[in-house]
Amino acid sequence: xxxxxxxxxxxxxxxxxxxxxxxxxxxxxxxxxxxxxxxxxxxxxxxxxxxxxxxxxxxxxxxxxxxxxxxxxxxxxxxxxxxxxxxxxxxxxxxxxxxxxxxxxxxxxxxxxxxxxxxxxxxxxxxxxxxxxxxxxxxxxxxxxxxxxxxxxxxxxxxxxxxxxxxxxxxxxxxxxxxxxxxxxxxxxxxxxxxxxxxxxxxxxxxxxxxxxxxxxxxxxxxxxxxxxxxxxxxxxxxxxxxxxxxxxxxxxxxxxxxxxxxxxxxxxxxxxxxxxxxxxxxxxxxxxxxxxxxxxxxxxxxxxxxxxxxxxxxxxxxxxxxxxxxxxxxxxxxxxxxxxxxxxxxxxxxxxxxxxxxxxxxxxxxxxxxxxxxxxxxxxxxxxxxxxxxxxxxxxxxxxxxxxxxxxxxxxxxxxxxxxxxxxxxxxxxxxxxxxxxxxxxxxxxxxxxxxxxxxxxxxxxxxxxxxxxxxxxxxxxxxxxxxxxxxxxxxxxxxxxxxxxxxxxxxxxxxxxxxxxxxxxxxxxxxxxxxxxxxxxxxxx
Amino acid sequence: xxxxxxxxxxxxxxxxxxxxxxxxxxxxxxxxxxxxxxxxxxxxxxxxxxxxxxxxxxxxxxxxxxxxxxxxxxxxxxxxxxxxxxxxxxxxxxxxxxxxxxxxxxxxxxxxxxxxxxxxxxxxxxxxxxxxxxxxxxxxxxxxxxxxxxxxxxxxxxxxxxxxxxxxxxxxxxxxxxxxxxxxxxxxxxxxxxxxxxxxxxxxxxxxxxxxxxx
Numbered sequence: 180x181x182x183x184x185x186x187x188x189x190x191x192x193x194x195x196x197x198x199x200x201x202x203x204x205x206x207x208x209x210x211x212x213x214x215x216x217x218x219x220x221x222x223x224x225x226x227x228x229x230x231x232x233x234x235x236x237x238x239x240x241x242x243x244x245x246x247x248x249x250x251x252x253x254x255x256x257x258x259x260x261x262x263x264x265x266x267x268x269x270x271x272x273x274x275x276x277x278x279x280x281x282x283x284x285x286x287x288x289x290x291x292x293x294x295x296x297x298x299x300x301x302x303x304x305x306x307x308x309x310x311x312x313x314x315x316x317x318x319x320x321x322x323x324x325x326x327x328x329x330x331x332x333x334x335x336x337x338x339x340x341x342x343x344x345x346x347x348x349x350x351x352x353x354x355x356x357x358x359x360x361x362x363x364x365x366x367x368x369x370x371x372x373x374x375x376x377x378x379x380x381x382x383x384x385x386x387x388x389x390x391x392x393x394x395x396x397x398x399x400x401x402x403x404x405x406x407x408x409x410x411x412x413x414x415x416x417x418x419x420x421x422x423x424x425x426x427x428x429x430x431x432x433x434x435x436x437x438x439x440x441x442x443x444x445x446x447x448x449x450x451x452x453x454x455x456x457x458x459x460x461x462x463x464x465x466x467x468x469x470x471x472x473x474x475x476x477x478x479x480x481x482x483x484x485x486x487x488x489x490x491x492x493x494x495x496x497x498x499x500x501x502x503x504x505x506x507x508x509x510x511x512x513x514x515x516x517x518x519x520x521x522x523x524x525x526x527x528x529x530x531x532x533x534x535x536x537x538x539x540x541x542x543x544x545x546x547x548x549x550x551x552x553x554x555x556x557x558x559x560x561x562x563x564x565x566x567x568x569x570x571x572x573x574x575x576x577x578x579x580x581x582x583x584x585x586x587x588x589x590x591x592x593x594x595x596x597x598x599x600x601x602x603x604x605x606x607x608x609x610x611x612x613x614x615x616x617x618x619x620x621x622x623x624x625x626x627x628x629x630x631x632x633x634x635x636x637x638x639x640x641x642x643x644x645x646x647x648x649x650x651x652x653x654x655x656x657x658x659x660x661x662x663x664x665x666x667x668x669x670x671x672x673x674x675x676x677x678x679x680x681x682x683x684x685x686x687x688x689x690x691x692x693x694x695x696x697x698x699x700x701x702x703x704x705x706x707x708x709x710x711x712x713x714x715x716x717x718x719x720x721x722x
Numbered sequence: 723x724x725x726x727x728x729x730x731x732x733x734x735x736x737x738x739x740x741x742x743x744x745x746x747x748x749x750x751x752x753x754x755x756x757x758x759x760x761x762x763x764x765x766x767x768x769x770x771x772x773x774x775x776x777x778x779x780x781x782x783x784x785x786x787x788x789x790x791x792x793x794x795x796x797x798x799x800x801x802x803x804x805x806x807x808x809x810x811x812x813x814x815x816x817x818x819x820x821x822x823x824x825x826x827x828x829x830x831x832x833x834x835x836x837x838x839x840x841x842x843x844x845x846x847x848x849x850x851x852x853x854x855x856x857x858x859x860x861x862x863x864x865x866x867x868x869x870x871x872x873x874x875x876x877x878x879x880x881x882x883x884x885x886x887x888x889x890x891x892x893x894x895x896x897x898x899x900x901x902x903x904x905x906x907x908x909x910x911x912x913x914x915x916x917x918x919x920x921x922x923x924x925x926x927x928x929x930x931x932x933x934x935x936x937x
Contacts, residue, residue: 193733194932201928205921212914330932334925695933699926703748706922710752710915718911719763 192326202337203309209347210301216251219348224267232279252293266450273390274351300349308346314360319681338701340484356670363674371628382427389432398671403428411555469592482666484509513704518600531683574620582616615641636679744923765793772889778882779874787898789868803861805904810852812886812899823877831868
C-alpha cells in the first residue's frame with residue numbers, strides 16, 4: 180500500500196458513515212415497529228438470559244434457568260405460568276452482559292415498561308449491524324480497496340433479509356458478527372504490517388468472540404493458528420509470543436469449557452446433551468443426508484431469508500391458538516437478486532484465485548526463481564522449503580484436483596432446488612471446496628500479504644463448513660431429519676471472506692458502477708422482501 | 723458561503739432528490755401491496771392440484787361456488803368475528819391483456835345477501851384479489867351454508883377475465899379456488915411499510931452517491 184492510500188485509509192468517508200446510520204435505522208425500525216417480540220430465533224431465551232443477568236443472577240445455569248414469566252407483557256394469570264428451561268444459557272455471556280446494563284437502566288427509568296425492556300436487547304443487535312458496516316469498510320480499505328467500492332461492498336451484507344431480521348431481534352448472532360469482523364480487521368493489519376500489537380488486539384477480539392458464542396470457538400481454532408503461522412520473531416521470543424497469542428485467544432473459551440466441565444462434565448456441553456441419547460439412531464451416511472434432504476438449498480435459503488420463529492406463540496399456553504405457519508422463506512425479487520449477486524461475487528473471487536494460481540505456476544516454472552523468504556516466521560520457513568528450486572508446481576494441480584473432486588461429489592449427491600436460479604445457488608455452494616483446495620497450496624507457495632489474506636478466507640470457510648456439516652449430520656442421526664441448517668452459523672468467518680472479495684475486486688478492477696448496481700438491486704430486493712413478504716407474514720401470524 | 727459549504731449543500735440536496743425519486747417509484751410499485759395489509763387471511767394458501775380456468779366472465783356470464791368453511795383456522799371467529807367478511811379469488815387475466823369491465827359478486831346465506839364489485843382492469847394474472855362485504859361480519863356468516871356468485875357485468879369476451887378452479891383429484895368436482903379473509907384496520911403496518919420504503923430509498927441514494935464520488 181502506498182503512503183497516500185495508507186493515509187486515506189485512516190479517514191472515514193461520509194457516505195459509509197451515512198450508510199451505517201441508515202442500516203442501523205432500518206434495523207431499529209424493524210426492531211421497534213415490525214418484528215413481533217418472540218419472532219426471531221430463540222428470542223424468548225435470549226431475552227430471559229438478559230433479564231436474569233440484569234437482575235443480578237451471575238451466569239444462570241443451564242438446566243436451572245427458566246424463561247422469564249410475563250415477558251413482553253403477557254399476563255401469566257391469563258396465559259398461565261410457564262416453567263420452561265432456558266436452553267439459551269448454554270451460550271457464553273458477553274452479549275447478554277452488555278445488554279443487561281442498558282436493560283437495568285431502562286427498567287429503572289421506565290418503571291418496568293415491557294415494550295422498552297423488550298427493545299433494549301434488540302437495539303444492541305441493531306446497532307451492531309450499523310457498526311458492522313463500518314468495521315467491514317475498515318477491513319476493505321485496509322486490504323487496499325478504495326472508499327467508494329469499500330462502502331458498497333461493506334453495505335452488501337446488511338441488505339440480506341436474514342441479517343436484518345436477526346438485527347431486529349434479541350440474539351447474539353449480529354453482535355458476534357461484529358466482534359469477528361473486528362478480529363479480522365486486526366488480523367488483516369497484522370498480516371500486512373507485521374506489528375505484534377495488531378496480533379494481540381486480534382487475539383483479544385477472538386477472546387471476546389469466544390465469550391459470545393460457542394460457534395466462534397471454531398474461528399479461534401482457525402484464526403489463532405494463522406496468527407502464529409504469520410508471526411515473525413527469533414528464538415525464544417517466537418515461542419513467548421506464540422504462547423501469548425494462543426493464551427489470549429483461547430482464554431474465554433477455555434474458561435467457559437472449564438465451567439462446563441465442572442458443572443456438566445463435558446467441555447462442549449450444550450442443551451439437549453443431557454445424558455446419552457437412548458433412542459434409535461438414524462443410521463445414514465452423509466451422502467444420504469444430502470440426497471434425501473435439501474440441505475444445500477436450506478443453507479442458502481435460510482442464510483438469505485428465513486423470517487419469523489414462533490408465529491407469536493411465545494408460551495405453551497398460546498400454542499393452541501397459534502396453529503399454522505411460524506416461519507417463512509423469502510422468495511421473489513430479493514432471492515433472485517441475491518442468487519445473481521452472490522454468484523457474481525463468487526465468480527470474481529474464483530477468477531482472482533485462478534489468476535494468482537497461474538501467476539505462481541509461471542513463477543515456479545522459471546529456472547531462476549528463488550521464492551525463499553526468511554522473515555523469522557513459520558510461514559517463511561514453509562514457503563522457503565516449498566519454493567526450493569521451484570519444483571512444487573504440482574501442488575497447485577493437486578489442490579485443484581482435490582477441490583474439484585470434493586465439489587463433484589457434493590454436486591452428485593445434492594438435490595437441485597426447483598426455484599428460480601436455484602441451480603445458481605447450488606453452483607455457488609460447490610465453489611468453496613475448490614477455492615479452499617486451491618488456496619491451501621498457494622498459501623505455502625509464497626505471495627504478497629494481500630494475496631495471503633485472500634487465501635485464508637476460503638480455507639477458514641472450508642473448516643467452518645466441514646464442522647457445520649458434521650454437526651448437521653450428527654443431529655440428523657439423532658433426530659432423523661436435519662436441524663440447525665442455517666447459514667448464520669457461518670457469520671464469524673464471513674468478514675475474512677469479504678476481505679478476500681475486496682482484494683479480488685481491487686485486483687480485477689471491477690468497475691464501481693457495477694458494484695453500485697448490484698448494491699442497489701440488493702436494497703431494492705430487500706425493500707420488496709420487507710413490504711411484500713415480511714410485513715404480510717407478520718400480519719398473517721400475529722395475534 | 724464557502725466552497726465547502728456549497729459542496730455540502732449540493733450533496734445534501736442531491737441525496738434528498740435521489741431518495742425522493744426512489745421513494746416515489748417504490749411507493750407507486752408497492753401501493754397496492756400495502757393497501758392489502760388491511761386483509762387478514764384466515765386460512766392457509768391453497769395448493770393447486772389440477773387447475774383449470776372457468777369460462778371468461780363476459781357480460782352476463784356467471785359462476786357459483788359454495789363457501790368452503792372447512793379451512794377456516796381455529797379461533798378465527800373469536801378473534802375476528804366482528805370484522806367484515808372477505809373472499810379472495812385466484813384470477814386468470816390471460817397475460818394482463820387489455821381487460822375491462824366490472825364483476826358483480828353476490829354472497830347468499832340463510833336469507834342474508836350482500837353484494838360487492840371488482841374492477842376488472844385492476845386484476846392481475848395468477849394472483850388472488852379480494853372482495854369484501856362491508857355489511858356482513860364473519861360471525862354472522864361463519865359455518866353457515868353460503869354460496870357466492872360472480873357475474874360479468876359489462877366485459878366483452880376478449881376483454882373478460884376468468885377464475886382458476888381446481889379438482890381435488892382428477893375425477894372430482896371442480897371448485898373455484900378461494901380464500902377466507904376479514905378486513906381489519908392496519909394503519910400501523912401501513913405506516914411502517916412507508917417508513918421502511920423511505921429508509922430503503924435513502925439507502926439507494928447513499929449507494930449512488932458513494933459510487934459517484936471519485937476514489
